[in-house]
Amino acid sequence: MCLGIPGRVVALRDDAGLPMGTVDFGGVRREVCLAYVADEVTPGDYVVVHVGFAIARLNEADALRTLELLREMSRLDELGEVAAPP
Numbered sequence: 001m002c003l004g005i006p007g008r009v010v011a012l013r014d015d016a017g018l019p020m021g022t023v024d025f026g027g028v029r030r031e032v033c034l035a036y037v038a039d040e041v042t043p044g045d046y047v048v049v050h051v052g053f054a055i056a057r058l059n060e061a062d063a064l065r066t067l068e069l070l071r072e073m074s075r076l077d078e079l080g081e082v083a084a085p086p
Helices: 060-079
Strands: 005-015 018-025 028-033 046-050 053-058
Touching (some): 005 060, 018 046, 028 046
Antiparallel strands (some): 005 018, 005 046, 046 053
16 A cells, blocks of 8 residues: 655755755655656645655645544554554
8 A cells, every 4th residue: 555645845956956845744844856746836835745756736725634634543543443454
């Protein structure tokens, strides 16, 4: 299973011709390759990130809704309410 996580672009830069940026994931910031979305994003935009690559631009409402769902899933797991796979 693959999981893309939404994050907010806080800075853009060029790294030897490769579009890169700093993306904030709820307080955790990571360097992300923006090559797939370079022409679509500016600081403040949300992107879906998979294994260090921004793969799509996402509107803020969808990004925030997805982040809340991930928080809820994490809480369920911590409470032991999610069954472990066989």
